[in-house]
Amino acid sequence: MKPLSGRLFESSRYQRAKLLIPLALVVMVTVVGTLGYKWLGKTQGASWLDSLFMTITTISTIGYGEIIALDASGKIFTIFIALTGIGSLFYSFTVIIENLLSSRLIDPWGERRMQHEIKKLKDHIIIAGLGRVGRQAAMELHEAKMPFVVVDSNSESLQLASQQGYLLIAGDATHDSVLEMAGVSSARGLIATTGDDASNLYIVLSARALNPKLYIVSRALDEFSIPKIIRAGADRAISPYAIGGRRLAHLILSPACVDFFDNVMKKGEEKFSLESITVGAASPLRGKCISSLTLLRETGANVLVLVRENEVIPNPDSSTVVQVGDQLLALGTVEQLDRLENLLAG
Structure with a gap:
């Protein structure tokens, strides 16, 4: 079976060729009619x-009336022009409507329009699989106004993505060509959320080979699959069941802490947020001690944790030197965190 893009191209080329015939006939009738009426009305100064x-x-x-007086030959000529012209016009309208309907049937998700928009994306997220976990991830990214592309072959998932207005690719994310259509080479990250660990493993392998700098997070149904998915190239692999169980326990042990982190981790809100901000190579703060910085006064955001490679430094002391690549976990409003990000990125 040919891929959708190939069928779309062949159908589009066929419909264009089919439309040329009636349009050419309309033009020809118009030219012949104009020449004929010019000849018929030459004695009348037409x-x-x-x-x-x-x-x-x-x-x-329309029939506004005769500007040029017609004799018997003129009336016969008019009958000929009316029959051929009206027929060609109706035939043209029929082909146009047929073209619109067939394009919608062949491309129900508007793939050509989607591909045009996806090609313009940079630093976006790819969600491979729009099941229950993928839908939640898509909702979070949508609320955070983070551009993303959904890749799925299930018709129900595609219909849901289309209803929500998500950019989508109808295909199997385990195929390199499908990931390339989703813009994996220019993407910022990928979330593999299919309901099969083997599929997630293949997706991670393909995505890592296509973009070595891609940040990849994968779902794992079986906790024993997590090390394998990590070895395949994922930066993180998590089990939704394990996370759900820990969350339920934390809600019993310390519900206030869970509620707090739910609020600060929710993007797109005017409330306080917790954000991870990386110190850029052009940042004017690199190489300086925390004590010499007035981040709280300048931005209003409060730095809680400094992450350097695999080392986590809570409440960094005044002697800590800021280095390129450090990640600062800061608490503040959206505006405060934006100011801090601009300052650290340089």
Whole structure:
């Protein structure tokens, strides 16, 4: 079976070729009618505009009246122009409607439009699989106004993505060509959330080979699959069941802490947020001690944790030197965190 893009191309080329015939016939009838009426009205001083007007009113069935007086031969000529012109016009409309309907049937998700928009994306997220976990991830990214592309082959998932207005690719994310269509080379990250660990493993392998710098997070149904998915190239692999169980326990042990982190981790809100911000190579703060910085006064955001490689430094002391690549976990409003990010990125 040919891929959708190939069928779309062949259908589009066929429909264009099919549409040329009636359109060419309409043009030919218009030219012949204009020349004929010009000849019929030469003794009456008919202009080219008069001749064209007679032709258009005849084939469009408007019938404003005769500008050029017609004898028997003129009436016969008008009958010929009316029959061929009206027929060609109706045939053209039929082909146009058929083209619109067939395009919608062949491409129900608007793949050509989607591909055009996806090609313009940079630093976006790819969600491979729009099941229950993928839908939740898509909702979070949508609320955070983070651009993302959904890749799935299930018709129900595609219908849901289309209803929500998500950018989507109808295909199997385990195929390199599908990931390339989703813009994996220019993407910021990928979330593999299919309901099969083997599929997630293949997706991670393909994505890592296509973009070595891609940040990849994968779902794992079986906790024993987590090390394998990590070895395949994922930066993180998590089990939703394990996370759900820990969350339920934490809600019993310390519900206030869970509620707090739910609020600060939710993006797109005007409330306080917890954000991880990386120190850029052009940052004017690199190489300086925390004590010499007035981040709280300048931005209003409070730095809680410094992450350097695999080392976590809570409440960094005044002697800590900021280095390129450090990640600062800061608490503040959206505006405060934006100011801090601009300052650290340089």
